Each structure stands twice: as structure tokens, then as C-alpha cells.
Amino acid sequence: MKAIVELVHTDRGMYAARLEDTDQYAVFELFDRHAPQRGDWITHASFPSTGNQVYRNLSQGQSIEVVAKGVYSRSAAQRACLL
Numbered sequence: 001m002k003a004i005v006e007l008v009h010t011d012r013g014m015y016a017a018r019l020e021d022t023d024q025y026a027v028f029e030l031f032d033r034h035a036p037q038r039g040d041w042i043t044h045a046s047f048p049s050t051g052n053q054v055y056r057n058l059s060q061g062q063s064i065e066v067v068a069k070g071v072y073s074r075s076a077a078q079r080a081c082l083l
Contacts, residue, residue: 002043002058005036009081015066016077017042025077028055028066036064047071 003017003026015036016025026047036042040059053068069080 001045001047002041003047005038005040005042007077007081007083008036008038009083010035012082014081016072016081017047018074019047019071023074024071025074026071027069027077027080028053029069030064030066032064032066034060034062034064036060 002020005015005017007016007025013030015030016027018025034057036057040057043056043058044053048071050068050070053066055064055066057064072080
């Protein structure tokens with residue numbers, strides 16, 4: 001499954017990526033030095049999974065360690081990212 005990073009709150013390390021061909025957003029907290037940028041494509045077998053996960057940033061060619069928070073609507077993702 002692929003998603004594109006659209007919401008970024010770097011001060012808090014919070015991100016949300018829109019799942020490909022949907023209006024749903026995977027929200028995650030980053031605990032890695034390889035921060036994704038807005039517009040990066042990431043992949044994971046199951047974005048609805050929560051807790052410690054490893055996502056693959058296809059745009060940068062790196063794996064990133066995250067704490068996945070779940071999948072939400074855009075407005076809920078914005079709140080979760082504290083935007």
C-alpha cells in the first residue's frame with residue numbers, strides 16, 4: 001500500500017500521508033533522522049497497523065522508524081498532527 005505525505009508538523013514530529021486513491025490519512029510520529037518531506041511517497045503493508053512500525057520512503061530510498069497512530073479522515077489527521 002502506498003501513501004503520499006501531505007501534512008507535516010516537524011516541530012512535533014507528526015506526519016500524515018494520504019493513502020493512494022482514498023481520502024484517508026495514515027498518521028504517524030517520527031523517531032528517525034530520515035524525515036520524510038511533503039510530497040514523498042511511502043509504503044507499508046498495512047497502514048492501519050498502530051505502534052512501532054517501519055515505513056519505506058520510496059522517494060528518498062530509505063526505511064524510517066515511526067509510531068503509527070492509525071488511519072483518519074483529513075480533518076481528524078490535521079487534529080492528530082496538531083495543525
